[in-house]
Amino acid sequence: MERIYLDYNASAPLLEPVKAAMIEAFDVFGNGSSVHSQGRKVHGRIETAREQVAKMVGARGQDVIFTSGGTEANNLALTPSLFPKDLQSQARLYVSAIEHPSILNGMRFEKDQITVIPVTREGVVDVEWLRNELLNSEDAPEELNKNEPHKKHIKPILVSVMAANNETGIIQPITEISEIVHEAGGLLHSDCVQVLGKMPLLLPMTNADLISVSAHKIGGPQGVGALILRDASVVLREPHVAGGGQELKRRGGTENMAGIVGFGVACEVVNDTQAAEQGRIKDLRDQLEVGLLDISPDAVVFGKDVQRLGNVCCFAVPGFSAETQVIQLDLMNISLSSGSACSSGKVDHSHVLKAMAVKETISHAALRVSLGPQSSLDDVNGFLKAWESIYTRAKKRGHAA
Ligand code: PLP
Numbered sequence: 001m002e003r004i005y006l007d008y009n010a011s012a013p014l015l016e017p018v019k020a021a022m023i024e025a026f027d028v029f030g031n032g033s034s035v036h037s038q039g040r041k042v043h044g045r046i047e048t049a050r051e052q053v054a055k056m057v058g059a060r061g062q063d064v065i066f067t068s069g070g071t072e073a074n075n076l077a078l079t080p081s082l083f084p085k086d087l088q089s090q091a092r093l094y095v096s097a098i099e100h101p102s103i104l105n106g107m108r109f110e111k112d113q114i115t116v117i118p119v120t121r122e123g124v125v126d127v128e129w130l131r132n133e134l135l136n137s138e139d140a141p142e143e144l145n146k147n148e149p150h151k152k153h154i155k156p157i158l159v160s161v162m163a164a165n166n167e168t169g170i171i172q173p174i175t176e177i178s179e180i181v182h183e184a185g186g187l188l189h190s191d192c193v194q195v196l197g198k199m200p201l202l203l204p205m206t207n208a209d210l211i212s213v214s215a216h217k218i219g220g221p222q223g224v225g226a227l228i229l230r231d232a233s234v235v236l237r238e239p240h241v242a243g244g245g246q247e248l249k250r251r252g253g254t255e256n257m258a259g260i261v262g263f264g265v266a267c268e269v270v271n272d273t274q275a276a277e278q279g280r281i282k283d284l285r286d287q288l289e290v291g292l293l294d295i296s297p298d299a300v301v302f303g304k305d306v307q308r309l310g311n312v313c314c315f316a317v318p319g320f321s322a323e324t325q326v327i328q329l330d331l332m333n334i335s336l337s338s339g340s341a342c343s344s345g346k347v348d349h350s351h352v353l354k355a356m357a358v359k360e361t362i363s364h365a366a367l368r369v370s371l372g373p374q375s376s377l378d379d380v381n382g383f384l385k386a387w388e389s390i391y392t393r394a395k396k397r398g399h400a401a
Helices: 016-025 037-057 070-077 085-090 127-135 174-183 202-206 257-295 322-331 351-355 377-396
Strands: 064-067 092-096 114-117 157-160 187-191 210-214 225-229 312-316 366-370
Touching: 016 257, 037 064, 037 202, 037 210, 037 225, 037 257, 064 070, 070 187, 070 210, 070 225, 092 127, 114 127, 127 157, 127 174, 157 174, 174 187, 174 202, 187 202, 202 210, 257 312, 257 377, 322 366, 322 377
Parallel strands: 092 114, 092 157, 157 187, 187 210
Antiparallel strands: 064 225, 210 225, 312 366
16 A cells, blocks of 8 residues: 655655756755856856745745744744844743744743733634733833834834644634734734645735745755745844855855755745645545544544634544554554654644643544645545544544544
8 A cells, every 4th residue: 555645734745846956956066155157056046946935925035034944934033133222122022822832932032021822722813812912001002103014113022923833724813913913013923834835925915024934845845944024124133043144144054055946946836736726635634524523423623613724634532542543554554643743753742732722631632634735535535444443443442432
């Protein structure tokens, strides 16, 4: 039996045109900062890719800062140096409780400068809490510049909320959040790693001031990503990686040219196909969920009643250990993640499900199926057949509801 890959939110397979472009790029030798013709060739490849990434998200090329991935893009964004020097010590960072660990650590903010935004039981950031905190508190700004709110940062507030969650696929009300943050005179960063390729023109769509993206979630190479700024009014005063002034002094270090070329091509390919693909993938996911609930009516699908990415199904059958399921399914040639997989590969209580007030006995059973462009109905049926067999066995032994 061929392996069934159901872990696209972790990483997607490299697209063939991406691989071909990268192999070709490996033969272009030189340093993009050198002024001779070889250096200029490398520089040209990087700039073409910059435009491809910018076009996909609706940004300008000069506002794209290439990084080593989504993690570094997130780290780079979280800095009080987004604000003028005299305001930096008063700067506050607000992060939602369901962010990726690369946001939750707060990076260059001190612990006492960070506030966590709660989420509802449905896994959606609590917009009313944020509104109260930023607009109704005693020190809310009195004078607002409604016409160009993002240009006049009255308060050194940075809010970071992801566009959709990687574990559950739950989509966040990011446009509403951007209105609140801008009304409060703050800046909004959005981790868009899981929505790139699934929603068009992310920068105008989110209305965020900074967004993070990563190549390997859309069939580009691993180890490449970007932090993208809204426009020249968003200034990163101190780079996180300082060096030779690359990326307009915002991220030092010789660029990973072949990787960046691959990212650009991935954006171009996915930009042309995303609209058609998303509908097909969502149909597959919906069929998978119907099948699952048919096999086990006790299965809980997280976020079923709110807006979710069409490629994700995060579910749990109470008592049925996720770790056991992942191992058993792996032996049956099926790759997927537990809803709470952490980077060390161990299964832990998911901070996302915890923030949604899901009981530990249920979150320990959470599995995440994530589909992608190469997924097929055969994959879905193969998974359902395999899952039914392990579930039936576990139920007989009293190891599942
Ligand atoms: N943010 C989210 C929401 C993610 O899902 C991931 C990857 O899993 C990252 C950030 C990190 O991206 P990268 O693997 O490119 O460092």
